[in-house]
Amino acid sequence: MTAQHTGGSGDARRALELLWGAEPRPRRGPKRGLSVQRVVSRAVELADEHGLESLTMRRVAESFGVTAMSLYSYVPSKDELVDLMVDRVAEPSAEPGPPGEHWRAGLERHARTSWRIYHRHPWVLEVSMGRPPLGPNVLAGLEARLTTVGGLGLSVEQQLAVINLVDDYVHGAATSLTGVALLERRTGLSAAQWWERYDPLLEEFVDFERYPALTAMWEELGPTEQRTDFEFGLQRVLDGVSTFVESSRETGT
Protein backbone atom coordinates (compact mmCIF):
# COMPACT_ATOMS: atom_id res chain seq x y z
CA MET A 1 0.00 0.00 0.00
CA THR A 2 1.66 3.15 -1.14
CA ALA A 3 -0.84 5.11 0.92
CA GLN A 4 -3.76 7.39 0.47
CA HIS A 5 -3.34 10.35 -1.81
CA THR A 6 -0.16 12.02 -2.96
CA GLY A 7 -1.29 15.58 -3.05
CA GLY A 8 -0.32 15.51 -6.67
CA SER A 9 3.26 14.41 -6.82
CA GLY A 10 2.62 13.26 -10.35
CA ASP A 11 1.76 15.39 -13.35
CA ALA A 12 -0.09 18.39 -11.99
CA ARG A 13 -1.72 19.29 -15.31
CA ARG A 14 -3.07 15.82 -15.79
CA ALA A 15 -4.43 15.85 -12.24
CA LEU A 16 -6.31 19.09 -12.88
CA GLU A 17 -7.61 17.85 -16.21
CA LEU A 18 -9.11 14.88 -14.48
CA LEU A 19 -10.58 16.91 -11.63
CA TRP A 20 -12.18 19.42 -13.94
CA GLY A 21 -13.39 16.87 -16.45
CA ALA A 22 -11.35 18.17 -19.38
CA GLU A 23 -11.34 14.67 -20.75
CA PRO A 24 -13.05 13.93 -24.00
CA ARG A 25 -10.33 15.07 -26.38
CA PRO A 26 -10.29 12.74 -29.39
CA ARG A 27 -8.12 9.74 -28.83
CA ARG A 28 -6.49 7.48 -31.28
CA GLY A 29 -6.58 3.87 -30.14
CA PRO A 30 -9.49 1.49 -29.68
CA LYS A 31 -12.75 2.74 -28.20
CA ARG A 32 -12.44 3.03 -24.44
CA GLY A 33 -14.60 0.63 -22.55
CA LEU A 34 -14.91 2.79 -19.45
CA SER A 35 -14.64 6.41 -18.44
CA VAL A 36 -12.98 8.27 -15.61
CA GLN A 37 -16.42 9.15 -14.31
CA ARG A 38 -17.53 5.55 -14.14
CA VAL A 39 -14.29 4.42 -12.52
CA VAL A 40 -14.56 7.10 -9.86
CA SER A 41 -18.22 6.34 -9.20
CA ARG A 42 -17.59 2.66 -8.81
CA ALA A 43 -14.61 3.28 -6.56
CA VAL A 44 -16.77 5.49 -4.34
CA GLU A 45 -19.41 2.78 -4.16
CA LEU A 46 -16.88 0.16 -3.19
CA ALA A 47 -15.21 2.37 -0.60
CA ASP A 48 -18.58 3.28 0.89
CA GLU A 49 -19.48 -0.35 1.22
CA HIS A 50 -16.23 -2.01 2.21
CA GLY A 51 -13.96 0.76 3.41
CA LEU A 52 -10.86 2.35 2.00
CA GLU A 53 -8.64 -0.46 3.17
CA SER A 54 -10.37 -2.94 0.88
CA LEU A 55 -10.48 -0.59 -2.06
CA THR A 56 -7.88 -2.06 -4.40
CA MET A 57 -7.21 -1.44 -8.03
CA ARG A 58 -7.86 -5.10 -8.68
CA ARG A 59 -11.25 -4.98 -7.06
CA VAL A 60 -12.34 -1.87 -8.89
CA ALA A 61 -11.17 -3.41 -12.15
CA GLU A 62 -12.80 -6.74 -11.39
CA SER A 63 -16.13 -5.02 -10.81
CA PHE A 64 -15.93 -3.88 -14.43
CA GLY A 65 -14.66 -7.20 -15.71
CA VAL A 66 -11.28 -5.82 -16.73
CA THR A 67 -7.79 -6.23 -15.33
CA ALA A 68 -6.20 -3.96 -12.79
CA MET A 69 -3.78 -2.48 -15.28
CA SER A 70 -6.57 -1.34 -17.57
CA LEU A 71 -7.53 1.28 -15.02
CA TYR A 72 -4.20 2.99 -15.46
CA SER A 73 -5.27 4.32 -18.80
CA TYR A 74 -8.00 6.26 -17.01
CA VAL A 75 -6.25 7.26 -13.83
CA PRO A 76 -2.52 7.71 -13.33
CA SER A 77 -2.38 6.09 -9.90
CA LYS A 78 -4.47 4.96 -7.01
CA ASP A 79 -3.66 8.13 -5.13
CA GLU A 80 -5.03 10.27 -7.92
CA LEU A 81 -8.12 8.10 -7.99
CA VAL A 82 -8.65 8.82 -4.32
CA ASP A 83 -8.29 12.54 -4.97
CA LEU A 84 -10.97 12.27 -7.61
CA MET A 85 -13.18 10.37 -5.20
CA VAL A 86 -12.78 13.08 -2.59
CA ASP A 87 -13.78 15.86 -4.95
CA ARG A 88 -16.66 13.76 -6.18
CA VAL A 89 -18.28 13.46 -2.77
CA ALA A 90 -17.31 16.89 -1.46
CA GLU A 91 -20.19 19.29 -0.92
CA PRO A 92 -22.24 18.15 -3.86
CA SER A 93 -23.83 21.12 -5.61
CA ALA A 94 -22.67 23.40 -2.80
CA GLU A 95 -25.99 25.03 -2.04
CA PRO A 96 -25.37 28.70 -1.35
CA GLY A 97 -27.67 28.93 1.65
CA PRO A 98 -30.57 31.35 1.97
CA PRO A 99 -29.72 34.98 1.27
CA GLY A 100 -29.08 36.99 4.40
CA GLU A 101 -28.38 33.83 6.36
CA HIS A 102 -26.94 34.46 9.80
CA TRP A 103 -23.31 33.44 10.12
CA ARG A 104 -24.07 30.99 12.87
CA ALA A 105 -26.72 29.23 10.82
CA GLY A 106 -24.27 29.16 7.96
CA LEU A 107 -21.49 27.55 9.97
CA GLU A 108 -23.97 25.10 11.37
CA ARG A 109 -25.10 24.21 7.86
CA HIS A 110 -21.55 23.66 6.66
CA ALA A 111 -20.75 21.57 9.72
CA ARG A 112 -23.77 19.39 9.18
CA THR A 113 -22.98 18.99 5.52
CA SER A 114 -19.48 17.77 6.38
CA TRP A 115 -20.92 15.54 9.03
CA ARG A 116 -23.29 14.02 6.51
CA ILE A 117 -20.47 13.47 4.03
CA TYR A 118 -18.34 11.76 6.65
CA HIS A 119 -21.26 9.64 7.62
CA ARG A 120 -22.00 8.52 4.09
CA HIS A 121 -18.38 8.23 3.03
CA PRO A 122 -16.32 7.46 6.12
CA TRP A 123 -13.23 6.79 4.05
CA VAL A 124 -12.92 10.53 3.40
CA LEU A 125 -11.74 10.87 6.98
CA GLU A 126 -8.68 8.79 6.17
CA VAL A 127 -7.55 11.07 3.38
CA SER A 128 -5.37 13.96 4.38
CA MET A 129 -6.68 17.37 3.39
CA GLY A 130 -3.26 18.95 3.85
CA ARG A 131 -3.22 19.46 0.10
CA PRO A 132 -6.79 19.12 -0.98
CA PRO A 133 -7.56 18.05 -4.51
CA LEU A 134 -8.18 21.38 -6.24
CA GLY A 135 -11.39 20.31 -7.91
CA PRO A 136 -14.68 22.14 -8.35
CA ASN A 137 -16.47 20.73 -5.34
CA VAL A 138 -13.66 21.13 -2.86
CA LEU A 139 -13.17 24.71 -3.97
CA ALA A 140 -16.91 25.37 -3.79
CA GLY A 141 -16.92 24.12 -0.21
CA LEU A 142 -14.18 26.53 0.76
CA GLU A 143 -15.84 29.37 -1.10
CA ALA A 144 -19.09 28.74 0.75
CA ARG A 145 -17.33 28.82 4.11
CA LEU A 146 -15.49 32.00 3.32
CA THR A 147 -18.70 33.64 2.21
CA THR A 148 -20.39 32.69 5.45
CA VAL A 149 -17.75 34.27 7.67
CA GLY A 150 -17.05 37.11 5.27
CA GLY A 151 -19.29 39.78 6.71
CA LEU A 152 -18.20 39.63 10.31
CA GLY A 153 -15.46 42.21 10.28
CA LEU A 154 -12.80 39.61 10.92
CA SER A 155 -9.37 39.56 9.32
CA VAL A 156 -8.78 36.92 6.69
CA GLU A 157 -6.58 35.04 9.14
CA GLN A 158 -9.34 35.10 11.71
CA GLN A 159 -11.87 33.95 9.15
CA LEU A 160 -9.68 30.98 8.33
CA ALA A 161 -9.12 30.26 12.00
CA VAL A 162 -12.87 30.08 12.57
CA ILE A 163 -13.41 27.86 9.55
CA ASN A 164 -10.60 25.56 10.58
CA LEU A 165 -11.90 25.37 14.12
CA VAL A 166 -15.29 24.15 13.01
CA ASP A 167 -13.87 21.81 10.39
CA ASP A 168 -11.34 20.37 12.80
CA TYR A 169 -13.99 19.69 15.39
CA VAL A 170 -16.31 18.02 12.91
CA HIS A 171 -13.45 15.95 11.54
CA GLY A 172 -12.40 14.87 15.01
CA ALA A 173 -15.90 13.98 16.11
CA ALA A 174 -16.59 12.05 12.92
CA THR A 175 -13.32 10.16 13.22
CA SER A 176 -14.20 9.22 16.73
CA LEU A 177 -17.66 7.97 15.86
CA THR A 178 -16.66 6.23 12.66
CA GLY A 179 -13.75 4.48 14.30
CA VAL A 180 -16.15 2.37 16.30
CA ALA A 181 -18.04 1.16 13.23
CA LEU A 182 -14.79 0.54 11.41
CA LEU A 183 -13.54 -1.67 14.19
CA GLU A 184 -16.75 -3.63 14.22
CA ARG A 185 -16.19 -4.48 10.59
CA ARG A 186 -12.49 -5.16 10.91
CA THR A 187 -12.78 -7.39 13.91
CA GLY A 188 -16.23 -8.88 13.42
CA LEU A 189 -16.78 -8.02 17.07
CA SER A 190 -19.41 -5.54 18.21
CA ALA A 191 -18.49 -3.00 20.84
CA ALA A 192 -20.62 -4.88 23.32
CA GLN A 193 -18.96 -8.19 22.54
CA TRP A 194 -15.57 -6.55 22.85
CA TRP A 195 -16.43 -5.25 26.26
CA GLU A 196 -17.79 -8.60 27.37
CA ARG A 197 -14.41 -10.03 26.59
CA TYR A 198 -12.38 -7.46 28.41
CA ASP A 199 -14.61 -6.59 31.34
CA PRO A 200 -14.15 -9.78 33.35
CA LEU A 201 -10.41 -9.75 32.76
CA LEU A 202 -9.87 -6.17 33.80
CA GLU A 203 -10.09 -6.70 37.53
CA GLU A 204 -7.33 -9.23 37.16
CA PHE A 205 -4.93 -6.56 35.97
CA VAL A 206 -6.29 -3.17 36.96
CA ASP A 207 -6.08 -1.78 40.46
CA PHE A 208 -9.37 0.06 40.44
CA GLU A 209 -8.38 2.21 43.39
CA ARG A 210 -5.94 3.98 41.15
CA TYR A 211 -8.81 4.98 38.86
CA PRO A 212 -11.68 5.99 41.10
CA ALA A 213 -13.43 8.39 38.72
CA LEU A 214 -13.13 5.93 35.87
CA THR A 215 -14.47 3.11 37.99
CA ALA A 216 -17.40 5.22 39.10
CA MET A 217 -18.18 6.02 35.49
CA TRP A 218 -18.00 2.40 34.44
CA GLU A 219 -20.40 1.50 37.18
CA GLU A 220 -22.87 4.17 36.19
CA LEU A 221 -22.79 3.67 32.43
CA GLY A 222 -21.60 0.76 30.47
CA PRO A 223 -18.33 1.85 28.89
CA THR A 224 -20.02 1.20 25.60
CA GLU A 225 -22.06 4.32 26.12
CA GLN A 226 -19.28 6.72 25.22
CA ARG A 227 -21.10 8.09 22.20
CA THR A 228 -19.68 11.29 20.85
CA ASP A 229 -22.50 13.77 21.00
CA PHE A 230 -21.92 15.74 17.84
CA GLU A 231 -24.74 18.20 18.38
CA PHE A 232 -23.63 19.06 21.88
CA GLY A 233 -20.07 19.73 20.79
CA LEU A 234 -21.10 21.69 17.75
CA GLN A 235 -23.23 24.07 19.81
CA ARG A 236 -20.40 24.61 22.29
CA VAL A 237 -17.98 25.36 19.46
CA LEU A 238 -20.41 27.83 17.90
CA ASP A 239 -21.00 29.43 21.30
CA GLY A 240 -17.26 29.91 21.55
CA VAL A 241 -17.11 31.49 18.12
CA SER A 242 -20.06 33.66 19.06
CA THR A 243 -18.29 35.00 22.12
CA PHE A 244 -15.29 35.77 19.99
CA VAL A 245 -17.25 37.51 17.25
CA GLU A 246 -19.10 39.69 19.72
CA SER A 247 -16.08 40.73 21.73
CA SER A 248 -14.32 41.29 18.46
CA ARG A 249 -17.06 43.70 17.40
CA GLU A 250 -16.90 45.60 20.67
CA THR A 251 -13.18 46.05 20.45
CA GLY A 252 -13.68 47.42 16.99
CA THR A 253 -11.21 45.09 15.35
Next chain:
Amino acid sequence: MTAQHTGGSGDARRALELLWGAEPRPRRGPKRGLSVQRVVSRAVELADEHGLESLTMRRVAESFGVTAMSLYSYVPSKDELVDLMVDRVAEPSAEPGPPGEHWRAGLERHARTSWRIYHRHPWVLEVSMGRPPLGPNVLAGLEARLTTVGGLGLSVEQQLAVINLVDDYVHGAATSLTGVALLERRTGLSAAQWWERYDPLLEEFVDFERYPALTAMWEELGPTEQRTDFEFGLQRVLDGVSTFVESSRETGT
Protein backbone atom coordinates in the same frame (compact mmCIF):
# COMPACT_ATOMS: atom_id res chain seq x y z
CA MET B 1 -1.22 -4.25 5.24
CA THR B 2 -3.79 -5.71 7.54
CA ALA B 3 -4.35 -2.27 9.07
CA GLN B 4 -3.67 -0.44 12.26
CA HIS B 5 -4.86 -2.00 15.47
CA THR B 6 -7.47 -4.65 15.97
CA GLY B 7 -8.98 -3.49 19.19
CA GLY B 8 -8.05 -6.87 20.54
CA SER B 9 -9.58 -9.41 18.27
CA GLY B 10 -6.93 -11.84 19.42
CA ASP B 11 -6.46 -13.27 22.87
CA ALA B 12 -7.73 -10.64 25.28
CA ARG B 13 -5.86 -12.00 28.27
CA ARG B 14 -2.56 -12.02 26.45
CA ALA B 15 -3.21 -8.46 25.29
CA LEU B 16 -3.76 -7.28 28.85
CA GLU B 17 -0.72 -9.16 30.11
CA LEU B 18 1.40 -7.32 27.60
CA LEU B 19 -0.16 -3.94 28.37
CA TRP B 20 0.29 -4.32 32.10
CA GLY B 21 3.74 -5.82 31.87
CA ALA B 22 2.86 -9.15 33.46
CA GLU B 23 5.64 -10.71 31.47
CA PRO B 24 8.64 -12.18 33.20
CA ARG B 25 7.20 -15.54 34.17
CA PRO B 26 9.95 -18.14 33.93
CA ARG B 27 10.29 -19.60 30.48
CA ARG B 28 11.83 -22.77 29.33
CA GLY B 29 13.62 -22.36 26.03
CA PRO B 30 16.77 -20.46 25.14
CA LYS B 31 17.39 -17.06 26.68
CA ARG B 32 15.35 -14.41 24.93
CA GLY B 33 17.43 -11.92 23.03
CA LEU B 34 14.92 -9.10 23.28
CA SER B 35 12.03 -8.02 25.44
CA VAL B 36 8.58 -6.67 24.77
CA GLN B 37 9.69 -3.36 26.24
CA ARG B 38 12.59 -3.03 23.87
CA VAL B 39 10.54 -4.03 20.85
CA VAL B 40 7.89 -1.46 21.69
CA SER B 41 10.45 1.27 22.33
CA ARG B 42 12.20 0.64 19.08
CA ALA B 43 8.93 0.54 17.18
CA VAL B 44 7.99 3.90 18.67
CA GLU B 45 11.33 5.35 17.63
CA LEU B 46 10.94 4.09 14.10
CA ALA B 47 7.36 5.30 13.79
CA ASP B 48 8.34 8.71 15.15
CA GLU B 49 11.07 9.03 12.61
CA HIS B 50 9.62 7.47 9.49
CA GLY B 51 5.88 7.33 10.05
CA LEU B 52 3.46 4.50 10.66
CA GLU B 53 3.29 3.58 7.01
CA SER B 54 6.96 2.60 7.00
CA LEU B 55 6.78 0.77 10.29
CA THR B 56 6.99 -2.86 9.26
CA MET B 57 7.74 -5.96 11.21
CA ARG B 58 10.72 -6.56 9.00
CA ARG B 59 12.17 -3.15 9.72
CA VAL B 60 11.71 -3.41 13.46
CA ALA B 61 13.32 -6.83 13.39
CA GLU B 62 16.14 -5.68 11.17
CA SER B 63 16.96 -2.88 13.58
CA PHE B 64 17.67 -5.59 16.17
CA GLY B 65 19.50 -7.82 13.73
CA VAL B 66 16.86 -10.55 13.86
CA THR B 67 14.29 -11.78 11.40
CA ALA B 68 10.70 -10.57 11.19
CA MET B 69 9.30 -13.79 12.52
CA SER B 70 11.35 -13.58 15.70
CA LEU B 71 9.23 -10.69 16.85
CA TYR B 72 6.19 -12.90 16.98
CA SER B 73 7.44 -14.57 20.11
CA TYR B 74 7.24 -11.20 21.85
CA VAL B 75 4.12 -9.73 20.30
CA PRO B 76 1.20 -11.66 18.83
CA SER B 77 0.66 -9.38 15.84
CA LYS B 78 1.49 -6.01 14.43
CA ASP B 79 -1.83 -4.66 15.58
CA GLU B 80 -1.12 -5.60 19.15
CA LEU B 81 2.28 -4.00 18.84
CA VAL B 82 0.61 -0.77 17.78
CA ASP B 83 -1.69 -0.97 20.78
CA LEU B 84 1.34 -1.30 23.02
CA MET B 85 2.95 1.66 21.31
CA VAL B 86 -0.13 3.78 21.91
CA ASP B 87 -0.25 3.01 25.59
CA ARG B 88 3.47 3.61 25.82
CA VAL B 89 3.28 7.18 24.58
CA ALA B 90 -0.09 8.05 26.15
CA GLU B 91 0.05 10.61 28.92
CA PRO B 92 3.33 9.49 30.36
CA SER B 93 3.25 9.65 34.16
CA ALA B 94 -0.13 11.38 34.00
CA GLU B 95 0.68 14.30 36.24
CA PRO B 96 -2.31 14.96 38.45
CA GLY B 97 -2.23 18.75 38.11
CA PRO B 98 -2.01 21.16 41.02
CA PRO B 99 -4.57 20.62 43.77
CA GLY B 100 -7.57 22.89 43.49
CA GLU B 101 -6.87 23.48 39.81
CA HIS B 102 -9.66 25.27 37.99
CA TRP B 103 -11.49 23.06 35.54
CA ARG B 104 -10.61 25.27 32.62
CA ALA B 105 -6.92 25.15 33.42
CA GLY B 106 -7.26 21.40 33.73
CA LEU B 107 -8.91 20.94 30.37
CA GLU B 108 -6.32 23.22 28.85
CA ARG B 109 -3.57 21.16 30.38
CA HIS B 110 -5.02 17.90 29.06
CA ALA B 111 -5.50 19.41 25.62
CA ARG B 112 -1.93 20.60 25.49
CA THR B 113 -0.67 17.25 26.68
CA SER B 114 -2.53 15.52 23.86
CA TRP B 115 -1.30 18.13 21.44
CA ARG B 116 2.28 17.49 22.52
CA ILE B 117 1.83 13.75 22.16
CA TYR B 118 0.40 14.13 18.67
CA HIS B 119 3.24 16.42 17.79
CA ARG B 120 5.92 14.05 18.99
CA HIS B 121 4.18 10.90 17.79
CA PRO B 122 2.02 11.84 14.79
CA TRP B 123 1.32 8.20 14.01
CA VAL B 124 -0.97 8.05 17.06
CA LEU B 125 -3.46 10.07 15.06
CA GLU B 126 -3.80 7.22 12.60
CA VAL B 127 -4.78 4.71 15.23
CA SER B 128 -8.45 4.51 16.02
CA MET B 129 -9.34 5.06 19.65
CA GLY B 130 -12.73 3.46 19.17
CA ARG B 131 -11.51 0.66 21.40
CA PRO B 132 -8.52 2.07 23.18
CA PRO B 133 -5.85 -0.27 24.45
CA LEU B 134 -6.81 -0.72 28.08
CA GLY B 135 -3.35 -0.09 29.43
CA PRO B 136 -2.20 1.92 32.45
CA ASN B 137 -1.40 5.13 30.63
CA VAL B 138 -4.54 5.30 28.53
CA LEU B 139 -6.64 4.67 31.60
CA ALA B 140 -4.70 7.27 33.56
CA GLY B 141 -5.42 9.82 30.87
CA LEU B 142 -9.14 9.16 31.06
CA GLU B 143 -9.06 9.21 34.84
CA ALA B 144 -7.34 12.57 34.82
CA ARG B 145 -9.93 14.05 32.48
CA LEU B 146 -12.81 12.73 34.53
CA THR B 147 -11.29 14.15 37.67
CA THR B 148 -10.96 17.55 36.05
CA VAL B 149 -14.61 17.78 35.04
CA GLY B 150 -15.87 15.93 38.08
CA GLY B 151 -16.69 18.84 40.34
CA LEU B 152 -18.82 20.87 38.00
CA GLY B 153 -22.22 19.50 38.84
CA LEU B 154 -22.58 17.89 35.43
CA SER B 155 -24.12 14.51 34.76
CA VAL B 156 -21.73 11.76 33.78
CA GLU B 157 -23.01 11.96 30.22
CA GLN B 158 -22.32 15.67 30.17
CA GLN B 159 -18.87 15.15 31.61
CA LEU B 160 -18.08 12.70 28.84
CA ALA B 161 -19.52 15.04 26.24
CA VAL B 162 -17.22 17.83 27.40
CA ILE B 163 -14.18 15.55 27.42
CA ASN B 164 -15.00 14.22 23.98
CA LEU B 165 -15.54 17.71 22.64
CA VAL B 166 -12.07 18.84 23.68
CA ASP B 167 -10.42 15.59 22.60
CA ASP B 168 -12.17 15.63 19.24
CA TYR B 169 -11.10 19.18 18.55
CA VAL B 170 -7.49 18.52 19.49
CA HIS B 171 -7.48 15.37 17.39
CA GLY B 172 -8.93 17.18 14.42
CA ALA B 173 -6.57 20.11 14.65
CA ALA B 174 -3.56 17.84 15.06
CA THR B 175 -4.61 15.72 12.09
CA SER B 176 -4.91 18.82 10.02
CA LEU B 177 -1.51 20.17 10.95
CA THR B 178 0.28 16.84 10.80
CA GLY B 179 -1.19 16.00 7.43
CA VAL B 180 0.88 18.73 5.86
CA ALA B 181 4.15 17.42 7.25
CA LEU B 182 3.19 13.88 6.30
CA LEU B 183 2.60 14.89 2.71
CA GLU B 184 5.93 16.67 2.56
CA ARG B 185 7.63 13.44 3.48
CA ARG B 186 5.53 11.24 1.24
CA THR B 187 5.86 13.39 -1.82
CA GLY B 188 9.25 14.97 -1.24
CA LEU B 189 7.55 18.23 -2.15
CA SER B 190 7.22 21.11 0.30
CA ALA B 191 3.90 22.89 0.54
CA ALA B 192 5.44 25.87 -1.21
CA GLN B 193 6.77 23.74 -4.05
CA TRP B 194 3.41 22.07 -4.40
CA TRP B 195 1.72 25.41 -4.73
CA GLU B 196 4.26 26.63 -7.24
CA ARG B 197 3.31 23.69 -9.38
CA TYR B 198 -0.42 24.18 -9.19
CA ASP B 199 -0.75 27.94 -9.01
CA PRO B 200 0.15 28.72 -12.63
CA LEU B 201 -2.06 25.90 -13.89
CA LEU B 202 -5.13 26.86 -11.93
CA GLU B 203 -6.20 29.77 -14.08
CA GLU B 204 -6.23 27.38 -16.98
CA PHE B 205 -8.97 25.33 -15.37
CA VAL B 206 -10.67 27.45 -12.73
CA ASP B 207 -13.14 30.17 -13.49
CA PHE B 208 -12.17 32.51 -10.69
CA GLU B 209 -15.41 34.44 -10.95
CA ARG B 210 -17.18 31.44 -9.53
CA TYR B 211 -15.00 31.66 -6.42
CA PRO B 212 -14.72 35.34 -5.54
CA ALA B 213 -14.11 34.98 -1.80
CA LEU B 214 -11.55 32.24 -2.39
CA THR B 215 -9.78 34.28 -5.02
CA ALA B 216 -9.66 37.30 -2.72
CA MET B 217 -8.16 35.16 0.00
CA TRP B 218 -5.54 33.70 -2.31
CA GLU B 219 -4.57 37.17 -3.34
CA GLU B 220 -4.21 38.38 0.23
CA LEU B 221 -2.39 35.38 1.68
CA GLY B 222 -0.48 32.71 -0.09
CA PRO B 223 -2.66 29.61 0.16
CA THR B 224 0.23 28.09 2.03
CA GLU B 225 -0.66 30.23 4.99
CA GLN B 226 -3.60 28.13 6.05
CA ARG B 227 -2.00 27.20 9.34
CA THR B 228 -4.38 25.72 11.84
CA ASP B 229 -4.19 27.97 14.85
CA PHE B 230 -4.50 25.48 17.67
CA GLU B 231 -4.42 28.02 20.46
CA PHE B 232 -7.17 30.10 18.91
CA GLY B 233 -9.44 27.12 18.46
CA LEU B 234 -8.73 25.75 21.90
CA GLN B 235 -9.72 29.01 23.58
CA ARG B 236 -12.94 29.17 21.57
CA VAL B 237 -13.81 25.62 22.55
CA LEU B 238 -13.13 26.31 26.20
CA ASP B 239 -15.18 29.51 25.98
CA GLY B 240 -18.02 27.42 24.67
CA VAL B 241 -17.68 24.93 27.51
CA SER B 242 -17.53 27.83 29.93
CA THR B 243 -20.81 29.24 28.69
CA PHE B 244 -22.36 25.82 29.07
CA VAL B 245 -21.03 25.22 32.57
CA GLU B 246 -22.24 28.61 33.78
CA SER B 247 -25.71 28.37 32.31
CA SER B 248 -25.84 24.84 33.63
CA ARG B 249 -25.14 26.14 37.14
CA GLU B 250 -27.82 28.80 36.89
CA THR B 251 -30.43 26.33 35.77
CA GLY B 252 -29.54 24.23 38.74
CA THR B 253 -28.96 21.04 36.76
Next chain:
DNA sequence: TTAAAACTCAATACAACGTAAGCAGTTTGG
Protein backbone atom coordinates in the same frame (compact mmCIF):
# COMPACT_ATOMS: atom_id res chain seq x y z
C1' DT C 1 -4.97 3.93 -49.63
C1' DT C 2 -1.80 2.78 -46.67
C1' DA C 3 1.67 2.98 -43.12
C1' DA C 4 2.81 4.66 -38.96
C1' DA C 5 1.63 6.57 -34.73
C1' DA C 6 -1.18 6.44 -30.66
C1' DC C 7 -3.93 4.16 -28.08
C1' DT C 8 -6.46 0.04 -25.03
C1' DC C 9 -6.33 -3.91 -22.50
C1' DA C 10 -4.27 -8.37 -20.96
C1' DA C 11 -0.55 -11.04 -19.25
C1' DT C 12 3.35 -11.35 -16.64
C1' DA C 13 6.42 -9.82 -13.21
C1' DC C 14 8.43 -7.59 -9.02
C1' DA C 15 9.19 -5.87 -4.55
C1' DA C 16 7.05 -5.23 -0.15
C1' DC C 17 3.75 -6.52 3.30
C1' DG C 18 1.80 -9.56 7.49
C1' DT C 19 2.22 -13.90 9.07
C1' DA C 20 1.64 -19.37 8.85
C1' DA C 21 4.41 -23.63 9.06
C1' DG C 22 8.25 -26.26 9.91
C1' DC C 23 12.71 -26.97 11.88
C1' DA C 24 17.17 -26.93 14.38
C1' DG C 25 18.96 -25.88 18.41
C1' DT C 26 18.70 -24.42 23.62
C1' DT C 27 17.16 -24.43 28.17
C1' DT C 28 14.80 -26.45 32.08
C1' DG C 29 11.35 -29.12 34.98
C1' DG C 30 10.21 -33.97 36.05
Next chain:
DNA sequence: CCAAACTGCTTACGTTGTATTGAGTTTTAA
Protein backbone atom coordinates in the same frame (compact mmCIF):
# COMPACT_ATOMS: atom_id res chain seq x y z
C1' DC D 1 18.79 -36.94 31.86
C1' DC D 2 15.40 -36.57 28.71
C1' DA D 3 11.22 -34.85 27.01
C1' DA D 4 8.70 -30.74 26.87
C1' DA D 5 8.79 -26.00 25.91
C1' DC D 6 10.75 -22.41 23.99
C1' DT D 7 13.67 -19.18 20.45
C1' DG D 8 14.86 -17.63 16.17
C1' DC D 9 15.70 -18.92 11.22
C1' DT D 10 14.15 -20.30 6.65
C1' DT D 11 10.68 -20.78 3.47
C1' DA D 12 6.38 -19.87 1.67
C1' DC D 13 1.69 -17.83 0.58
C1' DG D 14 -1.56 -14.49 -0.62
C1' DT D 15 -2.11 -9.48 -1.28
C1' DT D 16 -0.91 -4.93 -2.62
C1' DG D 17 0.47 -1.02 -6.30
C1' DT D 18 2.33 -0.68 -10.58
C1' DA D 19 6.32 -1.36 -14.45
C1' DT D 20 6.89 -3.75 -18.69
C1' DT D 21 5.76 -5.94 -22.78
C1' DG D 22 3.02 -7.21 -26.48
C1' DA D 23 -1.04 -7.90 -29.39
C1' DG D 24 -4.69 -5.83 -31.43
C1' DT D 25 -7.50 -1.35 -32.80
C1' DT D 26 -8.39 3.13 -34.32
C1' DT D 27 -6.95 7.61 -36.22
C1' DT D 28 -4.04 10.55 -38.73
C1' DA D 29 -0.72 11.87 -42.44
C1' DA D 30 1.25 10.81 -46.78
